[in-house]
Amino acid sequence: MIQATLAVLRRDLALGLRQAADLVTAVGFFAVAALLFPFGVGPEPQILARIAAGVVWVTALLAGLLSLDRMFQPDAVDGSLDQLALSPAGLAGVAVAKAAAHWITTGLPLVLVSPVLAIMLNLDPAAITTLMVSMLIGTPCLSLFGAIGAALTLGARRGAALVPLLILPLVVPVLIFGVAAVEATATGLGARPHLMILAALLAAALPLAPLAAAAGLKLSLD
Amino acid sequence: MHRYANPARTLRIVAALFPWIAGATALLFPxxxxxxLAGSPADYQQGETVRIMYVHVPAAWLAMFIYSVMAVSSALALVWRHPVAELSARAAAPxxxxxxxxxxxxxxxxxQPxxxxxxxxxxxxxxxxxLFFLYLGYIALADAFDDPERGGRAAGILAIVGWVNVPIVKFSVDWWNTLHQPASVTRLDAPAIHPDMLWPLIVMAAAFTALFTLLWMxxxxxxxxxxxxxxxxASLAEGLA
Incomplete structure (x- = not known):
C-alpha cells in the first residue's frame, strides 16, 4: 500500500513539475495579493509590521486554494481515478498522495517565498523563522482539508467556487494558531505552545482527513 | 431505525405527530x-436588556443541537444508506x-448596549x-449536484467533518477566557441563574425546540x-421513451 501510495505521489509530482503553471500561479498570486496590502492600508512601517504575519498567512491560504479543485478532477475525467481506486493504495492512500503532491507543489513554494514577503511587509526579523516554521506545519493541514473539499465537490456544479466556502471555515484554527505563534515571537512570549497546537492539528488531520476524502471520492465512483 | 426507512411509513408518523407538535408550539410560544417579556424580573445590572437572553440562548442551543442532528442523520445515511436520514439532515440544515x-x-x-x-x-x-458558515457550506454542497442523492451524501460527509466545531462552540468559553460569559445553566453544580429567570428560559427553550421540530417535519x-x-x-419518462 505504501509503495502504491508513493507511486501515485511520484506520478503527481512529475505531472505537477512538468506543467509548472500551477506552481507559478500559486506563488504569483501569493506575492501579488500580499503586496497589495501596502497600497490598501498605506505604507507606514508600524502598521505593516503589525499586520504582516496575518497578511502572509491569509494570502498563503488563499493561494493554496487555487489549484485545489484540480486535485482529483483530471483523473476523474479521464477515468484514471477508477483505476487508482482499484490500486493497492486504496482511495485513502490516493488522497494522502494527492495531498502530499499538492503540498510539495504549492504549500512548500509558498513557505519558501514567505520570508521575502514578510521582509517587504516589515515583519520583525526575529519572527521570520517562526513564520516559516508555523507555515511549514500549517500548510500541510490546508492540503489535507483541501483534499476533503476537492473530493466532495468532484462533479459538482461550480465546484471550484464551492471549495473555499467548505474549506476556509475548517482552516480557521490553523490560521489562528499560525498567526498567534508569529505574534508571540514578535512580542517575546515564545511561540512554542502555539506551534505545539498547530502540530497537534496536523497530527489529527493526517490520519482523519484522508479517510473523509476517501469517503468523498467513493461517492463520485458510484 | 430501519422501520423508518420506508418513506410512506415516515410520512404517516409525521402526519400523526404533526397536530401534537403544532399544539405544543402554539401553547409554549405565547x-x-x-x-x-412580562412575567420575569428585569436584571439588576442589565435592566430590561436581559430579555434578549430568552431568545438568544435557546437559539444558540438549537444551533448546536440541529448541527448534531444533521451529523447523526448524515452518519446514519452514510453507514446504512438510510434514505430518510439523508433527507432529515437536508431538511434540518436551513x-x-x-x-x-x-x-x-x-x-x-x-x-451593543x-x-x-x-x-x-x-x-x-x-x-x-x-458554525454558520458550515451550515451555508452544507446547503451549498447539497444543492451543487445534478443528482440530489449524491449532493446529500457529499454534504453529509461535510456535516460529519464539521461536527468537530460543535464541542469547540460549547467549551470555547471555558477554554479561552475572553469576553463572552461562561455557561450558567448547564453546569455540574446548581445553575448560576435565579429560578425566576431560569423558568422563562426553559419554557422558551422548549418552545424553540417545538418550533424546530414542527418546521423540520x-x-x-x-x-x-x-x-x-x-x-x-423518471419512471413516467422511461415509460414514454
Missing part, C-alpha cells in the same frame, strides 16, 4: 414570550442556519460564526414528497 443567524443577530443587539460593541472576535462568537414531508415525485416522473 407562554414563553409572556414569561420572558433551520439550523436560521437559528444560528438569530443567535448571532440577538447577540449583536445585546452586545452591554459590551459597547456589536461584535468582538471572541472565541465563542468566532466559533458560532464558523414540514420540510421533511416536502423533501419526501419531492423525492417521490422525481421517482414517479
Amino acid at each position: 407562554l414563553g414570550l409572556y414569561l420572558a 433551520l439550523g442556519a436560521g437559528f444560528t443567524a438569530v443567535c448571532l443577530a440577538t447577540g449583536a443587539l445585546w452586545g 452591554m459590551w459597547g460593541t456589536w461584535w468582538v472576535w471572541d472565541a465563542r462568537l468566532t466559533s458560532v460564526l464558523v 414540514i420540510r421533511l414531508r416536502a423533501e419526501l414528497i419531492e423525492r417521490r415525485n422525481r421517482v414517479v416522473e
Whole structure:
C-alpha cells in the first residue's frame, strides 16, 4: 500500500513539475495579493509590521486554494481515478498522495517565498523563522482539508467556487494558531505552545482527513 | 431505525405527530414570550436588556443541537444508506442556519448596549460564526449536484467533518477566557441563574425546540414528497421513451 501510495505521489509530482503553471500561479498570486496590502492600508512601517504575519498567512491560504479543485478532477475525467481506486493504495492512500503532491507543489513554494514577503511587509526579523516554521506545519493541514473539499465537490456544479466556502471555515484554527505563534515571537512570549497546537492539528488531520476524502471520492465512483 | 426507512411509513408518523407538535408550539410560544417579556424580573445590572437572553440562548442551543442532528442523520445515511436520514439532515440544515443567524443577530443587539460593541472576535462568537458558515457550506454542497442523492451524501460527509466545531462552540468559553460569559445553566453544580429567570428560559427553550421540530417535519414531508415525485416522473419518462 505504501509503495502504491508513493507511486501515485511520484506520478503527481512529475505531472505537477512538468506543467509548472500551477506552481507559478500559486506563488504569483501569493506575492501579488500580499503586496497589495501596502497600497490598501498605506505604507507606514508600524502598521505593516503589525499586520504582516496575518497578511502572509491569509494570502498563503488563499493561494493554496487555487489549484485545489484540480486535485482529483483530471483523473476523474479521464477515468484514471477508477483505476487508482482499484490500486493497492486504496482511495485513502490516493488522497494522502494527492495531498502530499499538492503540498510539495504549492504549500512548500509558498513557505519558501514567505520570508521575502514578510521582509517587504516589515515583519520583525526575529519572527521570520517562526513564520516559516508555523507555515511549514500549517500548510500541510490546508492540503489535507483541501483534499476533503476537492473530493466532495468532484462533479459538482461550480465546484471550484464551492471549495473555499467548505474549506476556509475548517482552516480557521490553523490560521489562528499560525498567526498567534508569529505574534508571540514578535512580542517575546515564545511561540512554542502555539506551534505545539498547530502540530497537534496536523497530527489529527493526517490520519482523519484522508479517510473523509476517501469517503468523498467513493461517492463520485458510484 | 430501519422501520423508518420506508418513506410512506415516515410520512404517516409525521402526519400523526404533526397536530401534537403544532399544539405544543402554539401553547409554549405565547407562554414563553409572556414569561420572558412580562412575567420575569428585569436584571439588576442589565435592566430590561436581559430579555434578549430568552431568545438568544435557546437559539444558540438549537444551533448546536440541529448541527448534531444533521451529523447523526448524515452518519446514519452514510453507514446504512438510510434514505430518510439523508433527507432529515437536508431538511434540518436551513433551520439550523436560521437559528444560528438569530443567535448571532440577538447577540449583536445585546452586545451593543452591554459590551459597547456589536461584535468582538471572541472565541465563542468566532466559533458560532464558523458554525454558520458550515451550515451555508452544507446547503451549498447539497444543492451543487445534478443528482440530489449524491449532493446529500457529499454534504453529509461535510456535516460529519464539521461536527468537530460543535464541542469547540460549547467549551470555547471555558477554554479561552475572553469576553463572552461562561455557561450558567448547564453546569455540574446548581445553575448560576435565579429560578425566576431560569423558568422563562426553559419554557422558551422548549418552545424553540417545538418550533424546530414542527418546521423540520414540514420540510421533511416536502423533501419526501419531492423525492417521490422525481421517482414517479423518471419512471413516467422511461415509460414514454
